[in-house]
Amino acid sequence: MKRIDRKIEEIKKMQEELDRRTQVEQEAEALICQCRFEEAIALLDTLDDALLQQEKEGEDMKINKQKLQIALATACMTAKELIEKSGLSKAATMNAITGKKVKPITVGKIAKALNVPVENLIDLEGEM
Known part of the structure; x- marks a missing residue:
């Protein structure tokens, strides 16, 4: 696989992760509005900040x-x-x-x- 193809795949994976994070955050917000704080915390704990940080630090x-x-x-x-x-x-x-x-x-x-x-x-x- 060419370098540029790998980079494109990395960006696509990163965007998928960002989309997933947005969905999780919206679901957590809905749970908080229902005073279901423990469930919201558990849901937010499923987010992998290390993965996103690794992707953010990719080659410019x-x-x-x-x-x-x-x-x-x-x-x-x-x-x-x-x-x-x-x-x-x-x-x-x-x-x-x-x-x-x-x-x-x-x-x-x-x-x-x-x-x-x-x-x-x-x-x-x-x-x-």
Whole structure:
């Protein structure tokens, strides 16, 4: 498997974990609203913070600025809207937009916000 393919798989796994975490947190919030605190705590204890931290510390990636601009235009989205929809900080989003290296989780969140595969935002081997 090529290095870029491994990186894409890592990002997809990370996004799946983030989606799962969101679901667990929503379920825990519902339990808390029902005063079922012990169940909420037990549910939250199933989250593996070490896994997420390991994924966050992955090798930095660089988004292709032109591909990102195309994805933004296709989504009829501004940079400000991307910041809001992705949940990223302004600094992280601007780093990606300006072509600086960012964490894989940042690429994943941007791809999800734009509803595009990660591959549509980065240069694949042979494209450079």
